[in-house]
Amino acid sequence: MARPLIQMALDSLDFDQTVALADKVAPYVDIFEIGTPCIKYNGINLVKELRNRYPDKLLLVDLKTMDAGEYEAGAFYAAGADICTVLGVSGLATIGGVIKAAKKHAAEVQVDLINVPNKAECARESAKLGAQIMGVHTGLDAQAAGQTPFGDLNEVTSLGLNVRVSVAGGIKPATIDQTVKAGANIIVVGAAIYGAPCPATAAREIRELVDAAAA
Numbered sequence: 188m189a190r191p192l193i194q195m196a197l198d199s200l201d202f203d204q205t206v207a208l209a210d211k212v213a214p215y216v217d218i219f220e221i222g223t224p225c226i227k228y229n230g231i232n233l234v235k236e237l238r239n240r241y242p243d244k245l246l247l248v249d250l251k252t253m254d255a256g257e258y259e260a261g262a263f264y265a266a267g268a269d270i271c272t273v274l275g276v277s278g279l280a281t282i283g284g285v286i287k288a289a290k291k292h293a294a295e296v297q298v299d300l301i302n303v304p305n306k307a308e309c310a311r312e313s314a315k316l317g318a319q320i321m322g323v324h325t326g327l328d329a330q331a332a333g334q335t336p337f338g339d340l341n342e343v344t345s346l347g348l349n350v351r352v353s354v355a356g357g358i359k360p361a362t363i364d365q366t367v368k369a370g371a372n373i374i375v376v377g378a379a380i381y382g383a384p385c386p387a388t389a390a391r392e393i394r395e396l397v398d399a400a401a402a
């Protein structure tokens with residue numbers, strides 16, 4: 188089984204704490220995600236800082252774009268994002284705009300399926316347009332209401348689309364094995380790392396569990 192990538196969700200609002208956390212977990216993760224609250228608060232300078240600091244890491248900016256796809260995402264790709272996210276609920280015109288912006292920078296697009304009623308249809312249509320990654324996502328508020336992403340993950344991976352599938356929503360050590368076995372290509376981890384007493388140790392444990400599950 189191909190080894191899934193690990194994406195660290197940087198969800199603090201504090202610029203310096205975000206960079207310090209990235210430094211701690213860098214050896215164990217493949218993608219730095221600048222989370223939505225974090226990018227809204229800190230803006231494009233944080234993209235530039237992480238790009239300069241980590242030229243070889245993948246950098247995802249979780250814009251969750253809802254409108255003006257090409258215009259909004261274009262600036263973040265220009266600043267060094269490898270992947271920007273666009274909401275599936277935004278519709279195909281906006282998704283297509285982000286894809287256009289990504290193409291100009293040889294970058295990629297993730298469609299976030301959060302709150303999309305028909306995830307299979309959205310994933311199929313977005314893939315046809317050229318989106319490379321489908322994001323199965325149970326957001327923080329839905330997690331607080333007891334939801335998990337695993338049912339949606341199985342649905343989306345079973346579509347057999349020519350895309351990578353990312354999964355986010357409270358993934359922790361105890362759920363890594365089922366996540367890998369369900370076919371996730373990108374595993375997003377936020378609170379289970381940044382909320383741990385030692386984030387570097389937690390990230391290393393996640394790395395080991397992902398590698399073991401994929402072996």
Ligand SMILES: O=C([C@H](O)CO)[C@H](O)[C@H](O)COP(=O)(O)O
Binds near residue numbers: 197224
């Ligand atoms: O995308 C996220 C959330 O909607 C805030 O932007 C989180 O980064 C994502 O859910 C991963 O974090 P955890 O659920 O804490 O693992």
